[in-house]
Amino acid sequence: MRIHEVVLRKPVGDLPVATDFEIRERPLPDPRPGQELLVRVLYLSFDPYIGSRLRGRHMGLPAPLPGESLPGECVAEVLRSIHPDFKAGDLVAGEVGWADFGLLPAAGARRLVTVARPSTHLGVLGMPGLTAWAGVTQLARVRAGDVFSVNAAAGPVGGTAGQIARLLGARTVGIAGGAEKCALVRDIYGFDACVDYHAADWTTAYAAALGAGSTVHFENVGATLLATALSHIQIGARLVLCGLVEHYHGGPTPQVPIIPIIAKRAQVLGLVVYDFYARWGEWLDVAIPWVEEGRLRVVEDVAEGLSNAPLHFEALMLGRNRGKSLVKVAPDAP
Amino acid sequence: MRIHEVVLRKPVGDLPVATDFEIRERPLPDPRPGQELLVRVLYLSFDPYIGSRLRGRHMGLPAPLPGESLPGECVAEVLRSIHPDFKAGDLVAGEVGWADFGLLPAAGARRLVTVARPSTHLGVLGMPGLTAWAGVTQLARVRAGDVFSVNAAAGPVGGTAGQIARLLGARTVGIAGGAEKCALVRDIYGFDACVDYHAADWTTAYAAALGAGSTVHFENVGATLLATALSHIQIGARLVLCGLVEHYHGGPTPQVPIIPIIAKRAQVLGLVVYDFYARWGEWLDVAIPWVEEGRLRVVEDVAEGLSNAPLHFEALMLGRNRGKSLVKVAPDAP
Known part of the structure; x- marks a missing residue:
């Protein structure tokens, strides 16, 4: 059979843009019996790490060459x-990629196990949710009474992290870019507060929202946002270093100020979600009831059709997504 | 009675130098009954943090003004x-200060409790030793099989940290400045290896000494030494951030690269020794037998008399001390 897929037409620059991509048609080989599944893609997940992955700056993996298949998590229907x-x-x-049909190694396939919509498995029940769970419960060990701070709080990692922290009894303060995202964080995700870092003097609002300071901070951005967060931690705070979207597109080596780490006796904890893939089931056991009861939500930002994938990816790279970035690949996807 | 003490003659610059100080004579008030002890100072301890303390850059404490008493740990004999x-x-x-006699609050006095020489209570049994113990055993939780890296390894904190780690079963790699200091670290402190960071291509020697990388790194220096240490950690490594002597004298804000922390899933742990003052006895219980059996050593670098204190302090600031920096204040001190 023949499939459509989005590939690079040229190597990306510091910031991948829509015109870096093109759609091509190619033949799909038969699945290897007992090893691969032939699947039809329903939704493709866009996540910030793909930006650095395309530049060869993610976990030591090489950048895809022009014309090669691109990395991406999907939910899909098994055809054969x-x-x-x-x-x-x-x-x-x-992991099927940016395509309408593909071969999925059975060893890497997770069966969907909830009444929630399939796309939920790319957001709150997917890698972003697993990342949030690992950081909040396994690294930072959030508990009742914590003051939990997180940036990129409108995104699926930050938004889920804050909701988990809240459900565990923490007071939650989000940081997001723009009034619309902040409203989402407060009104949909239920954070106690959200601060717009595009606003002048936002650090004063942030400090006020924290009160005595954060006891846990979950970092998704880097650069000056990380430095600001560090200057508002309490003694003994735990900092989860998860994402550095401000640094995914080049620029100087990302650094973090040392003095507050020492002065506040902080624990800074590096998070790589792949370490927790074997424990996905633990997260699902916790999360599925929360999702089905409506206590854990992720807003989705969905583009229709593979042809819109390049522009939708560019919007994510520019931070213009509102919630979890997805491409609805199959027009009839539920 | 009248005492002699070293004071500042002017505010210090980025790097305190001997000519910043002068000796003066002043009257000493009577000790407050039930609260203060009148003591004769035997030894005064010089520690790197005093450099930043004199600049008003230590734990939020103000810089001493010219003519005011200077901070410093001492061992002393009670006169009254x-x-x-x-x-x-x-x-x-x-804490008596840079003086030949002084008043010591009884609440801040620790009785010497070993047959070891009194000055040992300013080094391995003193604050540097307590710092090393806290970092190695309470923060990093070093155990057999660890690969333990530490810089400023000839100093009392680094040297003691490495010896504790070795006694707990770790393989120990020191970093020090110069062949003489490295010989001390290997031959007296018994580290498995010590690398001279003044040597060209020292990072190759450091990598070779570590093998697969460090599982624990204990940081006393900062700047490029910290960045180098971070690029040679194993996955899951623990990093104790203790001292930043390279940054105590001004310059840009100390920073640490973030990428290796995330990529190696490191735990970065800020250490402030004051948090462990209440547990000094735990360290003494462990350390005194080691000291008395000769299994835990600290070489001392001793100046004779208060009049030599300014030059001796300048040498410490320049990293020219060889082991624990002390001033023997009383000519007849044991």
């Missing part, structure tokens, strides 16, 4: 399986 | 006590 664990019609999640 | 816990002739340690 010669594997005992999967049959045609099953809904699965896994 | 109207306090039930101390009597004339007792040997104590505490």
Whole structure:
């Protein structure tokens, strides 16, 4: 069969833009029996790390060459399986790429296990949610009474992290760019406060929202936002270093001020979500009831069709997404 | 009575130098009964933090003004006590200052409790040793099998940290400035290896000494030494941020690269020794047998007499001390 997929037409610059991409058609080989599933992609997930991945700056992986398949998590419908664990019609999640059909290694396929919409498995139940859970519960060990701060709070990692912290009894303060995102963080995600870092003098509002300072800060941005967060921690604070979207597109080596780490006896904890893939089930056990009861939400920012994927990815790179960035690849996706 | 003390003649610049100081004579008031001890100083301890303390850059404390008493730990002999816990002739340690006699608050006096020489209470059994113990055992939780890296390894904090780590079963790699200091670290302190960072291509030697990388790194220096240490950690490494002697004298805001912290899932742990003052006894219980058996050593770098204190302090600021920097204030000190 023949498929459509988005590929690079040329290597990306510091900031990937829509014109870096093109759609091509190519033949798809048959799935290897017992190893691969032939799937139809319903949704493709866009996540900030893909930006640095395309530049060869993610976890030591090489940048995809022009014309090569691009990395991306999907939810998909199994069309054909010669594997005992999967049959045609099953809904699965896994790394298929920027394509309408593809081959998914069965070993990397996660069966969808909830009544929630399939796309939820790319957001709150997907890698962003797992990342948030790992940082909040396994690294920072958030508990009742914590003052929890997180930036990029309108995004699926930050938004989910804050909601988990709140459900565990913390007071939650988000940081996001723009009034619309802040409203989402407060009104939909239910944070106690959200500060707009585009506003003049936002650090005063941030300090006021924190009160005595944060006891846990979850970092998704880097640069001056990280430095500001560090200057508002309490003694003994835990800092989760998760994402550095401000640094994914080049520029000087990302650094963090040392003095507040020492003066506040902070614990700074590096997070790589891949370490927690084996524990995805633990997160789902916690998260699925919360999602089904409506206590844990992620707003989705969905583009229709692969042809709109390049522009939608550029919007994510510019921070213009409002919630979880997705491409609805199959027009009839539920 | 009248005492001699070293004071500032003018505010210090970025790097305190001997000519910043002068000796003056002044009257000493009587000790407050039940609260203060009149003591004769035997040894005065010089520690790197005093450099930033004199510049008003230590833990938010103001810089001493010209003519004011200067901070410093001492071991001293009690001359007069109207306090039930101390009597004339007792040997104590505490903050007396850069003086030959002084008043020591009884609440801040530690009685010397070992057959080891009194000056040991300013080094391995003093604040530097407590700092090393806290970082190695309470923050990094060093255990057998760890690969332990530390810089300023010839100094009392670094040297003691490495010896504790070795006694707990770690392989120990020191970093020090110059062949003489490295010989001390290897031959006297018993580190498995020590690398001279003044040597060209020292990072290659450092990497070779570590093998697969450090599992624990104890930072006393900052700047490029910290960045180098971070680029040689293993996944899951613990980093104790203790001292930043490279930054105590001004210059740009000390920073640390973030990428290795995330990529290696490191734990970065800020250490302030004051948090562990209440647990000094725990360290002494462990350390005194080690000291008395000769298994834990600290070389001392001793100047004779208060009049030599300014030059001796300048040498410490320049990193020219060889081991624990002390001033023998009383000519007859044991």
